[in-house]
Amino acid sequence: MSSTPPVRRLRLGLPRRVFSQVLLMQLAIAAGVAVLATGLFLAPLGDQLDDQAMRRALAIAQTTAQQPQVVRDLRTTRPTANGPVQREAERVREATRAEYVVVMDRQGVRWSHTDPERIGEVVSTDPGQALAGREVMEIDDGTLGRSARGKVPLRDGDGEIVGAVSVGIAYDSVRARLIHAIPGLFAYAGGALAVGALASWIISRRVQRQTRDLAFSDIAGLLAEREAMLHGIREGVVALDRGGRVRLLNDEAQRLLGIGAEAVGRSPVEALGAGRTADVLAGRVTGTDLLTVRGRRVLVANRMPTDDGGAVATLRDRTELEQLGRELDSTRGLIDALRAQDHEHANRMHTLLGLLELEMYDDAVEFVGEVVGDHRVTAEQITERIQDPLLAALLVGKATVAAERGVALWVSDRTLLPDRLVDPRGLVTIVGNLVDNALDAVAGTPHARVEVELRARGRAATLTVRDTGPGIPVDHRELVFTEGWSTKEPPAHRERGIGLPLVRRLAERQGGSATVGAAYGGGAEFVVVLPEALTEAAPEPALTAPVTAAAEEESR
Numbered sequence: 001m002s003s004t005p006p007v008r009r010l011r012l013g014l015p016r017r018v019f020s021q022v023l024l025m026q027l028a029i030a031a032g033v034a035v036l037a038t039g040l041f042l043a044p045l046g047d048q049l050d051d052q053a054m055r056r057a058l059a060i061a062q063t064t065a066q067q068p069q070v071v072r073d074l075r076t077t078r079p080t081a082n083g084p085v086q087r088e089a090e091r092v093r094e095a096t097r098a099e100y101v102v103v104m105d106r107q108g109v110r111w112s113h114t115d116p117e118r119i120g121e122v123v124s125t126d127p128g129q130a131l132a133g134r135e136v137m138e139i140d141d142g143t144l145g146r147s148a149r150g151k152v153p154l155r156d157g158d159g160e161i162v163g164a165v166s167v168g169i170a171y172d173s174v175r176a177r178l179i180h181a182i183p184g185l186f187a188y189a190g191g192a193l194a195v196g197a198l199a200s201w202i203i204s205r206r207v208q209r210q211t212r213d214l215a216f217s218d219i220a221g222l223l224a225e226r227e228a229m230l231h232g233i234r235e236g237v238v239a240l241d242r243g244g245r246v247r248l249l250n251d252e253a254q255r256l257l258g259i260g261a262e263a264v265g266r267s268p269v270e271a272l273g274a275g276r277t278a279d280v281l282a283g284r285v286t287g288t289d290l291l292t293v294r295g296r297r298v299l300v301a302n303r304m305p306t307d308d309g310g311a312v313a314t315l316r317d318r319t320e321l322e323q324l325g326r327e328l329d330s331t332r333g334l335i336d337a338l339r340a341q342d343h344e345h346a347n348r349m350h351t352l353l354g355l356l357e358l359e360m361y362d363d364a365v366e367f368v369g370e371v372v373g374d375h376r377v378t379a380e381q382i383t384e385r386i387q388d389p390l391l392a393a394l395l396v397g398k399a400t401v402a403a404e405r406g407v408a409l410w411v412s413d414r415t416l417l418p419d420r421l422v423d424p425r426g427l428v429t430i431v432g433n434l435v436d437n438a439l440d441a442v443a444g445t446p447h448a449r450v451e452v453e454l455r456a457r458g459r460a461a462t463l464t465v466r467d468t469g470p471g472i473p474v475d476h477r478e479l480v481f482t483e484g485w486s487t488k489e490p491p492a493h494r495e496r497g498i499g500l501p502l503v504r505r506l507a508e509r510q511g512g513s514a515t516v517g518a519a520y521g522g523g524a525e526f527v528v529v530l531p532e533a534l535t536e537a538a539p540e541p542a543l544t545a546p547v548t549a550a551a552e553e554e555s556r
Contacts, residue, residue, distance in 0.1 A: 026203065030196030034189045050148060053169040054137035058150030060096045061167040062135075064089070065152045070103060074154070074163055079109060081116035088112075099147050099170040103154070105163040106131060123166070127151065130164035235314055236299075242309030244282055246271055256315050258295055276482065276501075277301075281313050293501045295509065382411055386454060387419040390428050395452065398435050402450060405443050409435070412453035417461065420535045426506050427461070427533065430514075433499035434465040434526050441469030441524065461533035465526045466519040477516050503528065 064070065073084040080086070089101040089112030103111045108122045108131070129136050130151035138149050147168035154163040236253030240246055246263050254260055263271035268278040277292045279285045280301045290301045303313040355364035379396050386392045395411065402409035421427055435450065442448035445468065453464040472480060481504045503526075504514040512530040519525035 026200030027197055030193055030200060034193040034196070050139060053148035054139065054150060056150075057098065057148050057167045057169045058135060058137050058152065060092065060098055060101070061150045061152045061165045064092050064101060064103070064167070065154045065165045068157070070165075071154060071156045071162055074103065074105060074111060075156075079105075079111040079120045081119055083111065083119075085111040086113075086116070086119060090114075096167075099168045100166075102166040102168075103163060104166070106161065111163075125149075125166075127164050127166065130166070131161060133161060235316055238281055238313045238315065239306075240268075240281065240311045240313070244268070247310070253315055256294065256297060256299060256317055283311060293498065293505050295505065298498055298502065385411055385415040386417050388417065388421050388424050388427075389419075390424050391417070391421075391431060391454075394428050394432055395435075398432075398439075402439055405439060405448075407439055407442055407448040407450055409439075410449060410451045412451055412464075415452070415454045417454040417456055418534065421461075422533060422535055423510070426510075427463075427530070430503050430506055430528055431463060431465075433503050434463070434528070437499060438465050438467040438469070438524070438526075442467045445469060456534060459534045460529065460531045463526075463528040463530070466523060468519075468521070468523045471518055471522060472516055472524045480516060481514065 067088065070085060070088055073088070077083050077085065085103050089103050092098070093101040093114065100114045102113055102123065104123055104127060105111065108127050110119050110121055110123055113119050125140055130153050133153050135153075136149070136151040139146065140149055141147075147170055149166060149168045151164055151166045153161045154165055156162050233250070234252055236256045237248070237250045238246060238253050238257075239248035244267055245265055246268065247265070249257075249259070249261065249263060254263075257263075257272060257277070259271055268281040272278045272281070272294075276285065277294050277299070280290050280292050280303065283303055283305075286303075288302055290303075292299050292301055298318045300316045300318045301313055303311050305311045352364055352368065355361075382395050382399070383392045386395060395409070399409040431452070431454075435452065438450040442450060447468060449468045451464075451466045453462075453466075455462050480500050482501060500514075507514040507528050507530060510530050510532050512528065512533075514526070514528045516524055516526050
């Protein structure tokens with residue numbers, strides 16, 4: 001192998017940094033504008049100076065032609081070097097600093113000239129237009145070289161043309177003025193270029209800070225990576241500008257919130273409607289891991305402000321976790337109930353063993369019948385009135401849990417629900433949440449009781465859950481349906497304040513409602529109305545016997 005180090009080639013081209021590229025481009029633009037402006041100014045400046053010189057010559061000629069003694073001397077004297085016309089013309093020339101002042105008669109013969117030897121000769125340029133009565137301005141070459149000229153007719157008192165006056169301004173003086181103006185123009189152009197360069201540097205420094213001194217290729221790569229990351233992660237991302245309007249939504253956020261790309265440019269309230277989810281995204285609700293319900297989804301939101309005055313909110317779907325938490329609660333309740341039943345079953349088996357050892361066979365048979373009959377009656381009562389298997393199984397399990405917690409779970413005699421539910425899982429969620437809350441409210445109170453009533457009317461279903469707990473104050477009856485609001489301590493594995501908002505959302509999704517009031521005799525009464533709960537119209541439930549208020553009170 002050769003030990004000669006590799007030669008590094010010099011790479012020419014544009015710099016990679018945004019700061020350098022922007023500065024170079026702005027400097028090029030400023031220099032180009034300065035050069036263009038200077039050129040555009042110089043181009044008409046020469047014509048403007050020519051016009052000024054010609055007009056000045058014409059004005060001198062007009063002034064000279066207005067003097068009456070010039071006409072009088074032209075008629076009464078001869079064209080000589082010391083004649084009055086020559087003296088007057090030289091006086092005017094010296095006073096105005098013109099190159100020449102020539103007075104001629106109608107034949108074009110000079111009566112005055114800067115060179116006295118040319119007096120009496122015919123002029124070198126055609127005086128025809130001036131002798132014809134017209135004023136002339138021109139740039140022309142004569143015996144004295146190139147000059148800006150003005151020619152006017154010379155008239156007597158009667159207006160008759162007796163000659164002409166020609167005045168010339170040396171063209172070298174015009175060019176000198178133009179050349180003299182160029183340094184000043186370049187000075188102004190250089191000052192403007194310096195100001196432009198300074199402004200370009202300031203703007204480039206600002207761009208450098210904002211782009212973190214990255215190259216355009218790096219920025220393009222970051223944008224591509226951002227798009228891939230935002231649309232690839234399984235977490236919703238919502239970016240808002242300083243005005244609180246949505247400026248970015250990734251695919252997961254659109255799925256979780258149930259909105260599309262049309263929400264970009266709108267406020268959260270306009271895109272989602274009024275509610276806790278919009279309040280969380282807009283920053284009106286502060287905190288970390290904020291819970292909110294959107295449709296049937298339980299979301300965990302976090303909002304982080306950005307340096308430009310906007311914010312970025314992230315959304316995580318916690319629906320399955322919340323369901324698992326509730327299933328865990330139910331499982332733990334069932335385990336506790338089974339543990340208690342096991343203890344109670346052991347006591348009953350000991351009692352049965354004692355009756356058999358005492359040879360009290362009839363009493364043993366009666367004892368077994370009573371024990372088995374109680375459980376059978378409870379299950380049969382529920383399945384007879386609630387024909388949906390999922391809902392019936394839920395209430396049978398809840399009755400067991402309630403019995404373990406010392407609460408009587410009662411299915412009202414008015415209950416009758418056919419097996420034609422449109423969304424049985426949704427109704428299971430509603431009933432489960434309301435029964436759990438009712439059990440929590442009455443647990444540990446004397447004569448604790450929870451009553452469930454499910455009735456169908458046409459395609460509508462009405463669910464009522466009553467309890468004998470302390471009830472809900474009037475000023476809290478709407479707050480209980482707010483996400484995250486709860487008066488109970490949250491368990492270790494999940495948050496409180498989700499069940500009742502989810503109940504209301506599920507009801508409203510089917511065009512129904514969820515309300516809370518005071519139950520008869522104290523406690524709380526939750527009523528959920530689902531107008532489209534059944535697949536088809538069901539006949540009106542026929543009660544076998546009217547239920548009187550006294551009978552219902554006795555059943556309580």
